[in-house]
Amino acid sequence: MLLGYEDALVGNSSVGSLFPRFAPTEPALPERPLEERRKFRTIWISDIHLGTKGCNAQMLIDFLDSTDSEIMYLVGDIIDGWRLKKRPYWPASHNDIVWRILKRAKRGTRIVYIPGNHDEMMRQFSGMNFGGVEIARAAFHTTADGRRLMVLHGDEFDTIMLAHRWLAFVGDALYTLLMGANRWVNAVREWFGLPYWSLSKVAKHKVKNAVEFISHYEEVVSRAASERGVDGVVCGHIHTAEIRDFGGVTYYNDGDWVEGCTALVEHFDGRMEILHWPEEMARRAVQTVTAAEYLQAKAA
Numbered sequence: 124m125l126l127g128y129e130d131a132l133v134g135n136s137s138v139g140s141l142f143p144r145f146a147p148t149e150p151a152l153p154e155r156p157l158e159e160r161r162k163f164r165t166i167w168i169s170d171i172h173l174g175t176k177g178c179n180a181q182m183l184i185d186f187l188d189s190t191d192s193e194i195m196y197l198v199g200d201i202i203d204g205w206r207l208k209k210r211p212y213w214p215a216s217h218n219d220i221v222w223r224i225l226k227r228a229k230r231g232t233r234i235v236y237i238p239g240n241h242d243e244m245m246r247q248f249s250g251m252n253f254g255g256v257e258i259a260r261a262a263f264h265t266t267a268d269g270r271r272l273m274v275l276h277g278d279e280f281d282t283i284m285l286a287h288r289w290l291a292f293v294g295d296a297l298y299t300l301l302m303g304a305n306r307w308v309n310a311v312r313e314w315f316g317l318p319y320w321s322l323s324k325v326a327k328h329k330v331k332n333a334v335e336f337i338s339h340y341e342e343v344v345s346r347a348a349s350e351r352g353v354d355g356v357v358c359g360h361i362h363t364a365e366i367r368d369f370g371g372v373t374y375y376n377d378g379d380w381v382e383g384c385t386a387l388v389e390h391f392d393g394r395m396e397i398l399h400w401p402e403e404m405a406r407r408a409v410q411t412v413t414a415a416e417y418l419q420a421k422a423a
Contacts, residue, residue, distance in 0.1 A: 150222045151215035155188040162191050164267055165389035169198035169276065169359025170379035172241065173217045174207040177381045180216035186386060186400050187223045195232055196262065197224070198359040198377055199239025199276030206241075228255030235262050239276035239360060263353070268393030270354040272375070277358030280343045337363050341376070345369035357387060364397045 168186075172178045206212065228234045234256045238245040249260045261275040340361055346369070348356035355373035364378030364385040375395060378385030384400045 150219040152184060152219050154223060154226065157191065160189055160191040162391075163388040164192060164391045164393075165194040165196070165264065166190060166192040167196045167198055167274070167357055167375075167377040167387040168380065169239070169377050170200040170362055170381060171197075171220070172200055172203040172206070172379075172381050173220060174203045174212055175381075176212060178203075178217065179380050179384050180214070180220060182384050182400055182404070183380045184216065184219055184223065185404060186384075186398075187220070187227075189403075190386075190388075190398075191227075192232060192388070194264075195224075195227060195234050196264070196274055196357070197234065197236040197256075198274060198357065199237055199278070200241040200359065200379075201236065201238075202242045202245070204242050204244050225254050225256070233257070235259055235274075237262060237274060237276055240278040240281075264357070266389055266393040266395075267391055270373075270393065272355045272357050272373075273348050273351060273353045274357045277340075277344060277360035277376075280340060280347065281360065337361055341365065341367060341374050342369060345372045345374045348372050348374075364399070366395065366397060 168183075171183060173180075224234060236245070236256050236258050237260065238249075238258070245258060246260060248258045251258050261273065264272045264274055266272065344356055344358055345367075349370065349372045353372070355375060357375040357377065359377055359379065361376065362379040362382050363376055364383055364387070365374065365376045367374045373395075375387055377387035378397065386398045386400065388396050388398055390396065
């Protein structure tokens, strides 16, 4: 399935053993027509965590089938190697996501994959190109209006990851339990016809220490960007989508596809925007119902 990607992993037991064998087949869920998509100059997504039950695969598939771009950055934690090492999990929907990304590359979209801490095993392939996907440790992006942005996952600035790696693994285990509860909550909400709601996102914003950590993290990343003389920085890692200004340096976080289900996009005039996909889907559902009601009233 992964074209040249899987072949590159053969013989590397530390990496190849994490991944299932991919078959070169069509996706389980067919791709929607290109004509129906919203066009952007650039799209950034991160923290998908393929290989875990927490990944909102169906929502991400809907996003990929609803948007297109000239450039796409995969800003780390696309695959969750930590989870795959412990318990292999790879449903057809995760295969469909990989298929759609590689299909974009085949159609001419520039795909840049910047591995994070959960898929750090891919960092050894930095500088290589597999199936049209460039792998890089970090990247620099110039917007349509001339601003220079540094792009990286962001775990390099996480003090827990750097100083207490064991604590990061404990936190990951607790986070996995929270995401399990999140799935049950949303299963009940879906049964009652209610939209998606992130339990973990609400909890994170209610806990003072979590809020302080996020704020400090954003400042540290922005300071590092300022020292490198760029106009802004795009990262992921903390699963909190944000656009903020720190002393003339713009901090962008594209969020995640586990909790908030968000993406950062650049319009063709250089304008940047965070897309909250649960809200986009809810808005589309309302428009569909309204259109159906209008047609019924017109036919009556």
